[in-house]
Amino acid sequence: MNVFARWRPLAATEAVLEEIDRQTNINSPSLISVSIKRRASAEDRPWTSPAAFHTIFNPEDDNDKLYSHIVAPNIPRVLQGENCSFFAYGHSGSGKTHTVIGYDTQESKNLGLCLRVAKQLFDALNNQNACQELGIGLSVFELRRKTAFDLLNNRTQCFVREGPDGKVHIQGDTEMLEGGKVRVRPIVQQPCWNFASFQQELFKALEQRATEWVPNPDYQKDQTRIDTIEAEKARCEARVSVAEGEIEAIIKLRSTPCLGAKMLFVDLAGAEYYKGNGFRSQASKQTPQDRQESRQINSDLLALKEVMRAWSQSQKRTPFRSSTLTMILREHFTSTGTGNSTIIVTVSPAAEQFAATLNSLKYASLVGAVKT
Numbered sequence: 001m002n003v004f005a006r007w008r009p010l011a012a013t014e015a016v017l018e019e020i021d022r023q024t025n026i027n028s029p030s031l032i033s034v035s036i037k038r039r040a041s042a043e044d045r046p047w048t049s050p051a052a053f054h055t056i057f058n059p060e061d062d063n064d065k066l067y068s069h070i071v072a073p074n075i076p077r078v079l080q081g082e083n084c085s086f087f088a089y090g091h092s093g094s095g096k097t098h099t100v101i102g103y104d105t106q107e108s109k110n111l112g113l114c115l116r117v118a119k120q121l122f123d124a125l126n127n128q129n130a131c132q133e134l135g136i137g138l139s140v141f142e143l144r145r146k147t148a149f150d151l152l153n154n155r156t157q158c159f160v161r162e163g164p165d166g167k168v169h170i171q172g173d174t175e176m177l178e179g180g181k182v183r184v185r186p187i188v189q190q191p192c193w194n195f196a197s198f199q200q201e202l203f204k205a206l207e208q209r210a211t212e213w214v215p216n217p218d219y220q221k222d223q224t225r226i227d228t229i230e231a232e233k234a235r236c237e238a239r240v241s242v243a244e245g246e247i248e249a250i251i252k253l254r255s256t257p258c259l260g261a262k263m264l265f266v267d268l269a270g271a272e273y274y275k276g277n278g279f280r281s282q283a284s285k286q287t288p289q290d291r292q293e294s295r296q297i298n299s300d301l302l303a304l305k306e307v308m309r310a311w312s313q314s315q316k317r318t319p320f321r322s323s324t325l326t327m328i329l330r331e332h333f334t335s336t337g338t339g340n341s342t343i344i345v346t347v348s349p350a351a352e353q354f355a356a357t358l359n360s361l362k363y364a365s366l367v368g369a370v371k372t
């Protein structure tokens with residue numbers, strides 16, 4: 001497990017605020033620690049993390065720098081068929097989405113890690129004539145209160161279930177196909193053949209995050225059209241099944257597998273829900289539904305920490321079953337093989353966020369300081 005921390009710049013609205021007193025300590029050639037202190041109180045002793053971090057990025061470091069340190073070194077492994085996962089953890093507004101997706105798509109140095117790697121992979125595919133028929137499959141889902149929502153399929157509610165193959169699957173409802181065949185609708189995997197379409201599909205999916213959908217009362221169902229499309233869908237599915245069989249056969253024949261690896265980017269829920277040491281709780285403003293959701297996020301984040309620790313130590317038993325989030329992630333951890341899992345903790349330098357920042361750094365350093 002690789003652990004990185006990223007200090008974001010003070011936002012314009014925070015310009016007048018004091019900053020946290022912080023220092024990076026180079027402890028060993030490979031790992032570093034961080035010390036932080038409230039600047040306001042002279043008697044405060046700094047809290048120093050264990051040597052847990054690979055790199056600590058400063059406010060002036062852009063997404064391009066993070067990409068070249070964190071993601072780019074993994075590309076050769078992904079091309080050899082190993083999975084990699086990247087988690088952004090931090091309190092609300094600390095820069096998770098800025099890091100994973102990015103808010104500026106015009107400048108490639110500002111693209112978030114997920115978009116930047118897609119760009120790099122498409123550039124590489126375009127440079128190799130032999131690979132012109134290779135693309136990237138994109139799945140995007142949001143996990144809320146034990147339910148997954150497929151963001152590439154109108155936020156369709158999906159179930160997280162363990163299948164007879166022992167793997168955890170995210171699946172929609174069971175549906176009846178023409179001819180009485182029954183199938184469980186899988187989560188959409190959108191094929192993208194170039195960077196522009198990848199970006200477009202990703203943003204379309206992200207727009208579906210946690211927004212209420214209200215049906216149009218004037219909508220009239222056109223059953224004939226639905227039937228025609230269903231029939232076309234069944235024909236396409238049959239062709240996909242044949243193609244999947246052919247791909248499986250090709251993968252088995254290859255001496256160096258380079259198809260079928262997955263890169264997973266997780267923009268975790270804001271960690272202010274995680275009630276840690278000295279954290280200023282928002283509980284009084286929350287509705288009962290909010291509180292239930294906070295508890296769920298809290299237990300998901302704790303479960304994730306335990307999974308990361310157990311996995312880093314190669315413990316015999318990794319507690320994947322303790323939450324829906326970790327159940328879903330099991331496949332990514334267990335099939336990583338010699339691949340990599342990375343956590344990027346994003347933190348604000350604003351002194352008023354001290355408790356949240358301390359909490360986030362403690363979380364990440366507990367994971368990163370594990371002796372393997």
Ligand SMILES: Nc1ncnc2c1ncn2[C@@H]1O[C@H](COP(=O)(O)OP(=O)(O)OP(=O)(O)O)[C@@H](O)[C@H]1O
Nearest residue numbers: 008009091092093094095096097098099103269270
């Ligand atoms: N490293 C950075 N450099 C420049 N601006 C940043 C950086 N990190 C965050 N920001 C800015 O701070 C704001 C909040 O960041 P972001 O939306 O990524 O936070 P978040 O952690 O995803 O929050 P939430 O949990 O609420 O989704 C955004 O306007 C973003 O552009």
